[in-house]
Amino acid sequence: MNLSQSLRGYLKPFTESVLAILIGVLVGAIVLWASGYDAIAAYKALVVGSVSSLTNFAQTLSQSTPLILTALTFAVGSRTGLFNIGAEGTVYFGAIAAVGISQAIPNPLSGIIAGILVGALWALPAALLKVYRGVHEVISTIMLNWIAFYLAVWLALSVFVSPSNANRTVAIPPSARLPLLMRNTTLSWGFVVAVLTAIVVYVIMWHTKLGYEMRANGYNPRAAEYGGINPKAAAIWSFVIGGMTAGLAGAVQVMGVPPSYAISQGLANVYGYGFDGIGVSLVGRDHPIGIIFSGILFGALGAGATKMQQAGVPLEMVKVIEGIIIVAVAIPGLLDLINRMFRRGRV
Amino acid sequence: MEERTPVLEMRDIVKVYSDGTRALNGVTIKVYKGEIFGLLGENGAGKTTLMKILFGMLKPTAGKIFFQGSEVHFKSPADAIARGIGMVHQHFTLVEVFTALENIILGKEGHGLFSKIDVKNAKKKLQTLMDELNFQVPLDVPVENLPVGIQQRIEILKMLYRNVDVLILDEPTAVLTPIEVKELFDVLRKLKAQGKTIIFISHKLNEVMEITDRVTVIRKGKVIGTVNTSDATPQLLARMMVGRDVVLRIQKKPHKPGKTVFRVEDLWVKGDRGEDAVRGLSFEVKAGEIFGIAGVEGNGQSELIEAIAGLRDVEKGRVYLMGKDITGKKPRELYDMGIAHIPEDRTHMGLILEMSVMENAILGMYWRREFSNGWRLIDWGKVEGHAKELIDEFEIVAPGTRRPVKSLSGGNQQKLIVAREVSKRPEFIIAAQPTRGVDVASTEYIRNYLVKLRDEDKAVLLVSADLDEVLQLSDRMAIMYEGQFMGVVKPDEVTEEQIGLMMGGVSQ
Ligand SMILES: Nc1ncnc2c1ncn2[C@@H]1O[C@H](COP(=O)(O)OP(=O)(O)O)[C@@H](O)[C@H]1O
Numbered sequence A: 001m002n003l004s005q006s007l008r009g010y011l012k013p014f015t016e017s018v019l020a021i022l023i024g025v026l027v028g029a030i031v032l033w034a035s036g037y038d039a040i041a042a043y044k045a046l047v048v049g050s051v052s053s054l055t056n057f058a059q060t061l062s063q064s065t066p067l068i069l070t071a072l073t074f075a076v077g078s079r080t081g082l083f084n085i086g087a088e089g090t091v092y093f094g095a096i097a098a099v100g101i102s103q104a105i106p107n108p109l110s111g112i113i114a115g116i117l118v119g120a121l122w123a124l125p126a127a128l129l130k131v132y133r134g135v136h137e138v139i140s141t142i143m144l145n146w147i148a149f150y151l152a153v154w155l156a157l158s159v160f161v162s163p164s165n166a167n168r169t170v171a172i173p174p175s176a177r178l179p180l181l182m183r184n185t186t187l188s189w190g191f192v193v194a195v196l197t198a199i200v201v202y203v204i205m206w207h208t209k210l211g212y213e214m215r216a217n218g219y220n221p222r223a224a225e226y227g228g229i230n231p232k233a234a235a236i237w238s239f240v241i242g243g244m245t246a247g248l249a250g251a252v253q254v255m256g257v258p259p260s261y262a263i264s265q266g267l268a269n270v271y272g273y274g275f276d277g278i279g280v281s282l283v284g285r286d287h288p289i290g291i292i293f294s295g296i297l298f299g300a301l302g303a304g305a306t307k308m309q310q311a312g313v314p315l316e317m318v319k320v321i322e323g324i325i326i327v328a329v330a331i332p333g334l335l336d337l338i339n340r341m342f343r344r345g346r347v
Numbered sequence B: 001m002e003e004r005t006p007v008l009e010m011r012d013i014v015k016v017y018s019d020g021t022r023a024l025n026g027v028t029i030k031v032y033k034g035e036i037f038g039l040l041g042e043n044g045a046g047k048t049t050l051m052k053i054l055f056g057m058l059k060p061t062a063g064k065i066f067f068q069g070s071e072v073h074f075k076s077p078a079d080a081i082a083r084g085i086g087m088v089h090q091h092f093t094l095v096e097v098f099t100a101l102e103n104i105i106l107g108k109e110g111h112g113l114f115s116k117i118d119v120k121n122a123k124k125k126l127q128t129l130m131d132e133l134n135f136q137v138p139l140d141v142p143v144e145n146l147p148v149g150i151q152q153r154i155e156i157l158k159m160l161y162r163n164v165d166v167l168i169l170d171e172p173t174a175v176l177t178p179i180e181v182k183e184l185f186d187v188l189r190k191l192k193a194q195g196k197t198i199i200f201i202s203h204k205l206n207e208v209m210e211i212t213d214r215v216t217v218i219r220k221g222k223v224i225g226t227v228n229t230s231d232a233t234p235q236l237l238a239r240m241m242v243g244r245d246v247v248l249r250i251q252k253k254p255h256k257p258g259k260t261v262f263r264v265e266d267l268w269v270k271g272d273r274g275e276d277a278v279r280g281l282s283f284e285v286k287a288g289e290i291f292g293i294a295g296v297e298g299n300g301q302s303e304l305i306e307a308i309a310g311l312r313d314v315e316k317g318r319v320y321l322m323g324k325d326i327t328g329k330k331p332r333e334l335y336d337m338g339i340a341h342i343p344e345d346r347t348h349m350g351l352i353l354e355m356s357v358m359e360n361a362i363l364g365m366y367w368r369r370e371f372s373n374g375w376r377l378i379d380w381g382k383v384e385g386h387a388k389e390l391i392d393e394f395e396i397v398a399p400g401t402r403r404p405v406k407s408l409s410g411g412n413q414q415k416l417i418v419a420r421e422v423s424k425r426p427e428f429i430i431a432a433q434p435t436r437g438v439d440v441a442s443t444e445y446i447r448n449y450l451v452k453l454r455d456e457d458k459a460v461l462l463v464s465a466d467l468d469e470v471l472q473l474s475d476r477m478a479i480m481y482e483g484q485f486m487g488v489v490k491p492d493e494v495t496e497e498q499i500g501l502m503m504g505g506v507s508q
């Protein structure tokens, strides 16, 4: 009885998401075909590139790693009634922190802890602005993302620049790297860290008092306050937990991805994950376990894209197809989100 | 006067809402041209329903409407406006981000898809209208930045701009300051002089006495009578408004008040608009008694409750629970000290509709040790057990403890709240509108439960707009009007005339 009740709660979002994926794939095929490409061959390349072999699947999982972590940032915010899009900037600092600390204390744990701590710290400005000054988090996190970007570029180019290669930072020493799970791939223990983090976030949100407070506040701040919850504390914790997972994303990305184990010029290898995480979270219905799967789906799209290019589809077209699938898949989650925001009487 | 033919007649109007509520039971009113016609009745009498029917917003279940000599069937407000009947609602309908001008001409000017709106001309026309009436509003400021009094003027101008002959005002003074009321009345008199007909809805006796020519009193969906205002006295109107059938008294043991559990001293609280909503209240609630607060809604009851429940700042004054000063304490502390609160707004405050029944069953008590496991995590097994206890004890009909609480009916939602609050084992219970919108069976259950708590020596503060409820349940009761008590009385020692007068703002 109880089990079936809970399952019923999950079945609807799950089928909706699967349906959306199929629709996205179909529309993508039509666009490909209308533009004169061989849709079948292109999709074949996509599937081959992402799941056909263990190596390719490892690639998929590797690409999903930072996405799962940044999606958690958005999901925790969204569940608390916040539109926190500050993961992007936080990722940069998480990466910088890992590079920095590894020079002094070269072991993986120190990098991970540093990423998490710096992420939590960087979440505070937006959190405090929101709670004490009423600044909307979309505004503050967008601005903070830019501040983070330039600050991180400067740190990468001046403080942590590699003495031998001006195009990247110093590398993380081998003893501080996350070991690979599979040789000749980029899949490291980082993926395990991401999945464990998702599970921890799930436990926090659904099995702790803090999670109850955050979720209650997300649905209805007025009722939450009536229920003895401090809305300010709930919001601050939501930003901080979100900052931690985003900071961790940055750290894991530099500590776990060969060959460079460093931040490249223009933050190229840590850039964009924060924003992609929003889509991943929407597809995963802002639920940590859903996010593990949607993160893998997005990772597959990323890994398959390379193969699609090799099948003669230009990169732009590959991006278009990726976009269509993401939009289609994100729509149910987006409706969910709008619905929740609307119910709270704010957009 | 009576031999003239009315400009408007609503004949034998019956309205049964889809949920079965009989809001109107054969109401007939006649309104003559150029008069200010008063419609008086307490909360829930059916005033708004009757006017919404006239304005084409609701379809009557039965009955006819005659306007300017012929029968009319308005299908929408636009229909009614086209025929010359306009209404200003109790709750405004302006587009907040639009300016006054935009709101007024919205839907009136520029019909075709590409037709140009002649803003200049519209503005000129409006300015003339405002000058004539000496009724100014800033036309170019977004409405959300304007005070409520001005927003109401905009609503009135919006109707006048559409050239209505009959203007319905649903409780227009509820949101106004005394000065604004005076200004509104000046405008109404000018409109009357211009030959417009005005239907003025209110429950405030003094206002009805001051502004109307004739008044029809309705009670529980029936017309009690119509009088010329010049022949009426506030006492007469009060009797007509609240006079009621003998109500079945709930079984209660004799009132044996114990020690003072809850006390309020010179309490001042501000409302959302910064006005003084509660003005220097002092009262106490003893163990083993129900202290009721009656009065028409919007007279500061909500602000009073929120302030003592830790949800609104106290401007001045003190609140004590069992001798301890609890002024300014947060809800969580208050619950731990022995307060329980059944809030007036079930769906926006008392419950989180999207969360499950069991998650709602621990709102306001989720931190208690009894719901944690050894890891200090929430033990959902225990929570579910608790939810099931509430469901069993209060005979709540719920499809399952893990289903969202919005899947419960209103009555069952309310029972869940009452059950949860009682399970906090409080010494002092605030029950605000505990049976509003609740089915008859649940209402009886909840009322009896409040009496049971009283008999168990708890202190109960009952705040309700339902006068019968307050009369039946309370051991002592106060009538609140504009933030103050008009009197504190015993329900069986007070006449309905006295209550009516106090509810209408006449102190005893
Ligand atoms: N939409 C609705 N559905 C069901 N019942 C309603 C609805 N609106 C009002 N009622 C009920 O109809 C009765 C008359 O309400 P209303 O016309 O608003 O009274 P008034 O304006 O005199 O306070 C009340 O019992 C109220 O609860």
Ligand SMILES: [Mg+2]
Binding pocket: B047, B048, B049, B090, B170, B171
């Ligand atoms: Mg009304």
